[in-house]
Amino acid sequence: MEQFGVLTLGSRLKRLSDHLFMQVQEIYSQCEIPISATFFPILRLLQKTGSLSVMEIADSLNLSHPAVSKQTTKMIKEGLLEKTVDEQDQRRSSLRLSNSGLSAMQRVEPVLQEMKIILERMLDFSSENFMEGLTCLESQILSGSSLADKVLDRLExxxxxxxxxxxxxxxxxxxxxxxxxxxxxxxxxxxxxxxxxxxxxxxxxxxxxxxxxxxxxxxxxxxxxxxxxxxxxxxxxxxxxxxxxxxxxxxxxxxxxxxxxxxxxxxxxxxxxxxxxxxxxxxxxxxxxxxxxxxxxxxxxxxxxxxxxxxxxxxxxxxxxxxxxxxx
CATH class of the missing domain: 3.40.630.30 (Gcn5-related N-acetyltransferase (GNAT))
Structure with missing residues (x-):
C-alpha cells in the first residue's frame, strides 16, 4: 500500500491498529489477564477517576456515546464494571470498576510497563515527514519479532x-x-x-x-x-x-x-x-x-x-x- 502514498493512509493506520490490538490480546491471553484489549482506555480512565457516566466517559476519551455504551455493556456482562443508579435521579447512573475489574487492572500493570518500554523503543526514530515516519513505524511493528514475543521475553x-x-x-x-x-x-x-x-x-x-x-x-x-x-x-x-x-x-x-x-x-x-x-x-x-x-x-x-x-x-x-x- 505504501506505493499509493496518502491515498491509503486510512487503510495503513487501520492495519496498524488491528495488528496492535491482536498483539496486545495475545499478550493478555498468555498472561491470563481476563480483559479485552479494546476495553483498556475505559478501564484505565475509571481506574483513575473512580466513577463516571457513559456520557462523561465518551467526552473524556473523544468517543461516540453509542460506542462507549456498547463497550461498557459488554464490560458489565463480563463482570469488570458495576453500574450505580443515582438515588436522587433514577435516570442518571455511573459506572465504576468492580472488584474483578480492579484485580484485572492490578494484574495488567506489569504487562503495561513492559509494553510501554517496547513501544517507546519502536517509536525512537526521527522523521520530518509524516508518511516516512509511518513507513518506519510499520517496519518496526509489522515485521520481525512480534510485539507479543518482545513483551513476553521481558515478562517471563x-x-x-x-x-x-x-x-x-x-x-x-x-x-x-x-x-x-x-x-x-x-x-x-x-x-x-x-x-x-x-x-x-x-x-x-x-x-x-x-x-x-x-x-x-x-x-x-x-x-x-x-x-x-x-x-x-x-x-x-x-x-x-x-x-x-x-x-x-x-x-x-x-x-x-x-x-x-x-x-x-x-x-x-x-x-x-x-x-x-x-x-x-x-x-x-x-x-x-x-x-x-x-x-x-x-x-x-x-x-x-x-x-x-x-x-x-x-x-x-x-x-x-x-x-x-x-x-x-
Missing part, C-alpha cells in the same frame, strides 16, 4: 542453557544484528564464519556457547548469547580462556540478562580450572565496559595484536578456582 522467566542446534540461527542473527548496529563497516569474514558455524568453530575446539532463552510451546525464544574458548600458549598451571560474542536482543536489554550470561561463563571457567579470563571490547561500548568493570575485569595492554579493528580495549579477570558443578 529466562534460562541460561548450553546452546543446542535449534539455537544456532539465533546465535548468528543476534550477533550479526549487534555488529550491524555498532560496527557495520568492520564485519570480517572471521565473524561470518564463526557465527555461521559455532559448533565447528567454537564448541568442537574446546569452547562453549550459552544462550538465554524463554521457553515456549514451539521454538525457544533466544534473547542473548555468550561464547567461551580456551586460549593457546599457556601451561597447565596457568590456564587461560576468553569470552566473546556477548549479545542481548535490544528489546530484552535492561533485565540483567547480560550479567547472567557473563556470570555463567565466569563460573564455568573457574570450575574448569582456568586462572585467567580475558576479553576484548571497544571503548565506544559504555554499557559493556561498565558490566566488565563491575565483574572484576581489569584493562591491560594487548598481549598480541587484536584480530578485530573494532577492538581497542583488552581486559582480564583473575579467577578463584571452584569445585565443578552442573552448569545446565
Amino acid at each position: 522467566s529466562i534460562e541460561i542453557v548450553p546452546m543446542e542446534s535449534q539455537h544456532e540461527q539465533a546465535f548468528y542473527d543476534l550477533n550479526m544484528a549487534w555488529l550491524e548496529r555498532y560496527f557495520p563497516e568492520q564485519i570480517t569474514e572471521k565473524d561470518r564464519v564463526q557465527l555461521s558455524n559455532p559448533q565447528e568453530r567454537i564448541i568442537s575446539e574446546g569452547g562453549m556457547v550459552w544462550v538465554a532463552i524463554r521457553k515456549t510451546k514451539s521454538v525457544d525464544s533466544v534473547v542473548g548469547t555468550i561464547a567461551f574458548a580456551p586460549t593457546e600458549g599457556f601451561g597447565a598451571d596457568n590456564k587461560r580462556a576468553e569470552v566473546f560474542k556477548l549479545s542481548v536482543a535490544e528489546h530484552a536489554q535492561g533485565k540483567g540478562i547480560a550479567q547472567r550470561l557473563l556470570s555463567a561463563a565466569i563460573d564455568f571457567s573457574a570450575q574448569q580450572g582456568f586462572s585467567v579470563l580475558s576479553l576484548e571490547t571497544s571503548s565506544i561500548l559504555k554499557s559493556a565496559r561498565c558490566l566488565y568493570d563491575k565483574n572484576g575485569f581489569i584493562e591491560k595492554a594487548f598481549p598480541n595484536p587484536s584480530l578485530y579493528e573494532r577492538a581497542d580495549v583488552y581486559m582480564e579477570k583473575t579467577l578463584t578456582l571452584t569445585k565443578s558443578r552442573d552448569m545446565s
Whole structure:
C-alpha cells in the first residue's frame, strides 16, 4: 500500500491498529489477564477517576456515546464494571470498576510497563515527514519479532542453557544484528564464519556457547548469547580462556540478562580450572565496559595484536578456582 502514498493512509493506520490490538490480546491471553484489549482506555480512565457516566466517559476519551455504551455493556456482562443508579435521579447512573475489574487492572500493570518500554523503543526514530515516519513505524511493528514475543521475553522467566542446534540461527542473527548496529563497516569474514558455524568453530575446539532463552510451546525464544574458548600458549598451571560474542536482543536489554550470561561463563571457567579470563571490547561500548568493570575485569595492554579493528580495549579477570558443578 505504501506505493499509493496518502491515498491509503486510512487503510495503513487501520492495519496498524488491528495488528496492535491482536498483539496486545495475545499478550493478555498468555498472561491470563481476563480483559479485552479494546476495553483498556475505559478501564484505565475509571481506574483513575473512580466513577463516571457513559456520557462523561465518551467526552473524556473523544468517543461516540453509542460506542462507549456498547463497550461498557459488554464490560458489565463480563463482570469488570458495576453500574450505580443515582438515588436522587433514577435516570442518571455511573459506572465504576468492580472488584474483578480492579484485580484485572492490578494484574495488567506489569504487562503495561513492559509494553510501554517496547513501544517507546519502536517509536525512537526521527522523521520530518509524516508518511516516512509511518513507513518506519510499520517496519518496526509489522515485521520481525512480534510485539507479543518482545513483551513476553521481558515478562517471563529466562534460562541460561548450553546452546543446542535449534539455537544456532539465533546465535548468528543476534550477533550479526549487534555488529550491524555498532560496527557495520568492520564485519570480517572471521565473524561470518564463526557465527555461521559455532559448533565447528567454537564448541568442537574446546569452547562453549550459552544462550538465554524463554521457553515456549514451539521454538525457544533466544534473547542473548555468550561464547567461551580456551586460549593457546599457556601451561597447565596457568590456564587461560576468553569470552566473546556477548549479545542481548535490544528489546530484552535492561533485565540483567547480560550479567547472567557473563556470570555463567565466569563460573564455568573457574570450575574448569582456568586462572585467567580475558576479553576484548571497544571503548565506544559504555554499557559493556561498565558490566566488565563491575565483574572484576581489569584493562591491560594487548598481549598480541587484536584480530578485530573494532577492538581497542583488552581486559582480564583473575579467577578463584571452584569445585565443578552442573552448569545446565
